[in-house]
Amino acid sequence: MLIARKELCVCQIMGVLGISQPLVSRNLAILSNAGLIKERKDGKLVFYSKNRDMPHFHKKMMDLLQEMTEGDKTYSGDMISLKDCEAFQKKSGRCDMKTLKEFMLWKPKKTATGPGRIN
Numbered sequence: 001m002l003i004a005r006k007e008l009c010v011c012q013i014m015g016v017l018g019i020s021q022p023l024v025s026r027n028l029a030i031l032s033n034a035g036l037i038k039e040r041k042d043g044k045l046v047f048y049s050k051n052r053d054m055p056h057f058h059k060k061m062m063d064l065l066q067e068m069t070e071g072d073k074t075y076s077g078d079m080i081s082l083k084d085c086e087a088f089q090k091k092s093g094r095c096d097m098k099t100l101k102e103f104m105l106w107k108p109k110k111t112a113t114g115p116g117r118i119n
Helices: 008-019 019-033 058-070 073-092 097-106
Strands: 037-042 045-050
Touching: 008 019, 008 045, 008 073, 008 097, 019 037, 019 045, 073 097
Parallel strands: none
Antiparallel strands: 037 045
16 A cells, blocks of 8 residues: 555565565566556666556545555554655665665664564
8 A cells, every 4th residue: 555655666665565576576566467556667666656547446446445554553664664764765865676675674673563574
């Protein structure tokens, strides 16, 4: 649901969720094939965002999911982690795998909670 709020690159998604690139890419492909997200390339980076032109039924489903995640502890933690990631990237001036690895070492442990997350 992070992508429904903001355009993100794979590195940011990996950093926030603490999951591998193949897992992120596989799930993004599923969402893209379903027409729920779109991608934008900028050099070597690919950014993903909510598809604003999706069919009405899909839009309603996404709106419902977004509504259901409001106040969820894991989602709130992910949003905090995203802000930390963005601040880290802004400070470093880069968005690449090296920056992601540095962020993962620096990342405050309290923002990485939930199943499949780094604790």
